[in-house]
Amino acid sequence: MxxxxxxxxxxxGGAGLMSAIQLSPKGSTAVLSKLHPMRxxxxxxxxxxxxxxxxxxxxxxxxxxxxxxxxxDYLVDQDAAEIMAQDAIEAVYDLEHWGLPFDRTADGKIxxxxxxxxxxxxxxxxxxxxxxxxxxxxxxxxxxxxxxxxRNRVDFFDEFQVVDICIxxxxxxxxxxxxxxxxxxxxxxxxxxxxxxxxFGRMFRVTSNAYSFTGDGQAMxxxxxxxxxxxxxxxxxxxxxxxxxxxxxxAVRGEGGILVxxxxxxxxxxxxxxxxxxxxxxxxxxxxxxxxxxxxxxxGKEYVHLDASHLGRDVVATKLPDIQDFCRTYLGIDPxxxxxxxxxxxxxxxxxxxxxxxxxxxADETNRPVPGFYxxxxxxCVSVHGANRxxxxxxxxxxxxxxxAGRHMAEHIVQTDFLELKTGPEERMREELDRLLAGTGSxxxxxxxxxxxxxxxxKVGVLREQKTLDEAVEAVRELKDRYRNVGLxxxxxxxxxxxxxxxxxxxxxxxxxxxxxxxxxxxxxRGAHTREDYPDRDDENWLKHTLAFxxxxxxxxxxxxxxxxxxxxxxxxx
Amino acid sequence: MDVKLRIKRFDPERDDKPHWQEYTVPAExxxxxxxxxxxxKGYQDGTLALRRSxxxxxxxxxAMRINHLNRLACxxxxxxxxxxxxxxxxxxxxxxxxLVVDMEPFFEKFRIVKxxxxxDETPPPTEWRQSIEERARFDDTTKCILCASCTTSxxxxxxxSEYLGPASLVQAHRFIFDTRxxxxxxxxxxxNAREGVWRCRTIFNCVEACPxxxxxxKAIGQIKKALVYNRF
Ligand SMILES: Cc1cc2nc3c(=O)[nH]c(=O)nc-3n(C[C@H](O)[C@H](O)[C@H](O)COP(=O)(O)OP(=O)(O)OC[C@H]3O[C@@H](n4cnc5c(N)ncnc54)[C@H](O)[C@@H]3O)c2cc1C
Ligand code: SF4
Ligand code: FES
Numbered sequence: 001m002x003x004x005x006x007x008x009x010x011x012x013g014g015a016g017l018m019s020a021i022q023l024s025p026k027g028s029t030a031v032l033s034k035l036h037p038m039r040x041x042x043x044x045x046x047x048x049x050x051x052x053x054x055x056x057x058x059x060x061x062x063x064x065x066x067x068x069x070x071x072x073d074y075l076v077d078q079d080a081a082e083i084m085a086q087d088a089i090e091a092v093y094d095l096e097h098w099g100l101p102f103d104r105t106a107d108g109k110i111x112x113x114x115x116x117x118x119x120x121x122x123x124x125x126x127x128x129x130x131x132x133x134x135x136x137x138x139x140x141x142x143x144x145x146x147x148x149x150x151r152n153r154v155d156f157f158d159e160f161q162v163v164d165i166c167i168x169x170x171x172x173x174x175x176x177x178x179x180x181x182x183x184x185x186x187x188x189x190x191x192x193x194x195x196x197x198x199x200f201g202r203m204f205r206v207t208s209n210a211y212s213f214t215g216d217g218q219a220m221x222x223x224x225x226x227x228x229x230x231x232x233x234x235x236x237x238x239x240x241x242x243x244x245x246x247x248x249x250x251a252v253r254g255e256g257g258i259l260v261x262x263x264x265x266x267x268x269x270x271x272x273x274x275x276x277x278x279x280x281x282x283x284x285x286x287x288x289x290x291x292x293x294x295x296x297x298x299x300g301k302e303y304v305h306l307d308a309s310h311l312g313r314d315v316v317a318t319k320l321p322d323i324q325d326f327c328r329t330y331l332g333i334d335p336x337x338x339x340x341x342x343x344x345x346x347x348x349x350x351x352x353x354x355x356x357x358x359x360x361x362x363a364d365e366t367n368r369p370v371p372g373f374y375x376x377x378x379x380x381c382v383s384v385h386g387a388n389r390x391x392x393x394x395x396x397x398x399x400x401x402x403x404x405a406g407r408h409m410a411e412h413i414v415q416t417d418f419l420e421l422k423t424g425p426e427e428r429m430r431e432e433l434d435r436l437l438a439g440t441g442s443x444x445x446x447x448x449x450x451x452x453x454x455x456x457x458x459k460v461g462v463l464r465e466q467k468t469l470d471e472a473v474e475a476v477r478e479l480k481d482r483y484r485n486v487g488l489x490x491x492x493x494x495x496x497x498x499x500x501x502x503x504x505x506x507x508x509x510x511x512x513x514x515x516x517x518x519x520x521x522x523x524x525x526r527g528a529h530t531r532e533d534y535p536d537r538d539d540e541n542w543l544k545h546t547l548a549f550x551x552x553x554x555x556x557x558x559x560x561x562x563x564x565x566x567x568x569x570x571x572x573x574x
Numbered sequence: 575m576d577v578k579l580r581i582k583r584f585d586p587e588r589d590d591k592p593h594w595q596e597y598t599v600p601a602e603x604x605x606x607x608x609x610x611x612x613x614x615k616g617y618q619d620g621t622l623a624l625r626r627s628x629x630x631x632x633x634x635x636x637a638m639r640i641n642h643l644n645r646l647a648c649x650x651x652x653x654x655x656x657x658x659x660x661x662x663x664x665x666x667x668x669x670x671x672x673l674v675v676d677m678e679p680f681f682e683k684f685r686i687v688k689x690x691x692x693x694d695e696t697p698p699p700t701e702w703r704q705s706i707e708e709r710a711r712f713d714d715t716t717k718c719i720l721c722a723s724c725t726t727s728x729x730x731x732x733x734x735s736e737y738l739g740p741a742s743l744v745q746a747h748r749f750i751f752d753t754r755x756x757x758x759x760x761x762x763x764x765x766n767a768r769e770g771v772w773r774c775r776t777i778f779n780c781v782e783a784c785p786x787x788x789x790x791x792k793a794i795g796q797i798k799k800a801l802v803y804n805r806f
Contacts, residue, residue: 097702110701244630498615
């Protein structure tokens with residue numbers, strides 16, 4: 001079936017909805033989402049959205065910008081960080097005006113809490129910058145945006161999974177989507193397309209990410225010969241529930257919770273004397289790993305305790321109700337009384353589809369934009385997070401760059417006409433899907449996925465070295481070979497999730513190869529990329545972004561410079 | 575340990591009517607029912623259809639009937655339910671396949687109550703002020719994840735599918751009691767109509783079913799009061 005829209009938005013999470021809200025008054029807009037938008041992973045975000053409102057104490061956007069750059073270990077493009085920190089304030093007020101039920105201060109303003117790495121006066125001490133609604137800030141953002149989009153009469157195509165992006169002659173013309181309920185393929189012709197499909201943490205064994213976080217957008221773009229940027233930088237959040245990976249927000253530490261090792265020590269005193277438990281995530285995750293390796297985990301095991309028992313029942317019940325609920329449900333404990341067993345959990349992709357500050361996808365190391373093609377949110381890399389994202393900056397990125405991209409697209413669609421699509425863009429996809437469906441091979445997709453997650457967790461995790469990274473590349477390539485031989489049981493057309501899960505496994509495998517290979521090539525330690533064999537940051541050789549291209553011979557890596565126009569790289573201590 | 579599940583299956587491409595199928599899978603007692611279902615899907619029977627995403631009770635995808643009660647599969651632990659674990663799709667919505675129901679009738683009712691902030695005044699340059707107490711009045715109903723557990727456990731909804739249902743009332747409440755909203759009267763009119771709030775017979779199934787522990791009956795009571803006394 002054919003559809004014509006001025007703009008197509010792939011993904012109904014925070015970034016996608018924000019761009020759709022900008023677009024819908026300007027042209028016909030369709031949001032295609034493989035999940036109902038309200039099921040998007042933005043809804044799982046807990047702790048807060050960063051903006052220097054200064055509602056409780058002095059705060060400046062310049063400080064926020066500095067923290068973002070330093071937090072990202074200077075791999076951040078500083079022009080983008082400047083825009084984000086500055087636009088943050090307006091973006092948060094917009095959300096409030098659209099109805100977002102933020103918690104309130106005593107004088108009725110938006111409440112703010114401390115978050116890791118957010119400081120006053122260029123690092124002098126912690127500042128309260130994260131605006132929040134209890135510990136369900138993401139849920140409230142997603143609801144508010146969805147409500148707004150309904151009000152704006154955006155057209156939603158729920159449970160439509162995009163399986164191909166039409167790029168011809170260097171420009172984007174539309175997408176092909178698979179309707180999950182019926183198995184039908186649809187072609188959407190569009191003047192502008194934005195990818196807002198979220199992250200890919202599902203390639204790791206322990207992760208805070210939803211089942212749907214399989215990097216679809218990144219992989220589809222990569223398969224078109226366009227690059228992926230800085231894929232070696234994947235954030236492990238220090239406090240996931242042991243073994244399950246379910247996130248325990250940084251807000252627990254923001255409200256005063258502390259990390260304790262098996263000997264009862266507040267070990268962050270040794271790693272970050274200044275910011276302690278509120279050091280950036282890479283610092284805290286490494287610290288936990290080192291404690292565990294030194295045998296100082298709880299009972300000598302692979303985890304530590306996050307203790308919030310001194311905060312009082314009131315604070316836990318009113319500011320962290322969902323955390324209390326998770327602990328009760330999955331651990332049978334009450335965080336107001338018992339310490340929470342935690343270990344680092346794969347959480348956030350700093351890397352992704354390279355874009356400029358207007359969300360335009362960039363085709364190469366000269367930053368050449370692809371007309372009509374945009375990306376925003378976790379799948380994109382502008383890059384405001386550099387080598388390590390600060391907490392509360394992702395929700396912010398969705399708002400700021402989702403909005404900028406939407407506005408740029410709105411201009412683009414009035415200036416351009418529909419481009420002719422070659423006939424039958426679905427044909428190729430129909431063939432690929434039919435081939436997968438017909439598969440009677442002996443390999444089981446669930447089993448392959450499990451192996452992949454082990455490999456990535458064990459060899460491309462918090463601490464890395466050449467030998468294991470090279471082994472990971474090999475292991476992933478073997479899995480890719482075996483993947484060709486996947487067999488499916490479900491041959492039907494109605495809600496065939498087995499087919500889609502197999503397709504998604506293919507995406508994860510491609511992205512895992514790029515991640516491991518980019519990591520193996522970067523001979524330095526920076527932010528979340530910690531090399532035991534290259535323990536120092538090396539600005540002379542490595543202050544540059546990685547770009548990974550798919551080529552016939554596998555993956556080709558190129559590099560491009562970082563924008564360091566404001567803050568000169570300095571040693572990073574907290 | 576081994577877990578036994580009894581699942582109601584229906585594939586419109588093959589079946590005239592639903593049938594039951596039994597499975598046994600290995601699981602830890604602390605595993606989620608969702609883990610057991612995905613174990614089946616991944617290793618025993620790839621044709622089983624269900625929705626899932628977050629796996630920790632915040633996205634609303636995996637609501638289903640578990641031992642005859644509406645539950646989220648990802649928030650129900652194997653050790654807490656009797657075996658064989660009887661799994662069925664939500665009741666009162668058309669089944670697409672197995673445990674997947676068509677949610678559109680549910681979302682249609684959601685849209686009827688104007689689930690968005692209405693206020694066309696020029697906003698202040700910063701935030702609208704709202705006191706902690708004002709904010710607290712609608713806190714409970716902001717937690718809703720639109721999982722449909724409440725509505726599809728409601729006998730009034732089963733007998734009359736036109737009834738707006740508890741979830742829509744929860745959404746209406748969230749805006750009616752927000753000091754920033756200006757459409758309370760309009761929404762109350764909608765809820766006062768034939769298929770609105772008066773269909774609620776205070777049976778409390780919804781409160782039992784809600785995975786977010788929202789006190790739905792209390793919220794509905796406040797709406798009824800607002801209608802009777804014309805105050806909100
Ligand atoms: C547990 C958790 C807590 C977090 N807490 C915070 C926090 O407190 N503060 C903060 O700043 N950040 C936080 N983050 C990070 C932040 O929430 C995410 O990075 C962000 O929400 C991602 O938003 P998005 O719009 O890019 O993607 P999502 O919200 O995940 O949306 C992706 C959308 O794309 C759709 N999609 C995907 N593939 C396809 C396809 N092939 N076809 C069609 N549609 C597709 C999905 O259906 C979905 O609608 C947290 C993350 C997690 C996991
Ligand atoms: S009120 Fe509770 S049960 Fe009803 S839809 Fe919302 S979260 Fe689900
Ligand atoms: S999978 Fe999200 S609520 Fe169960």
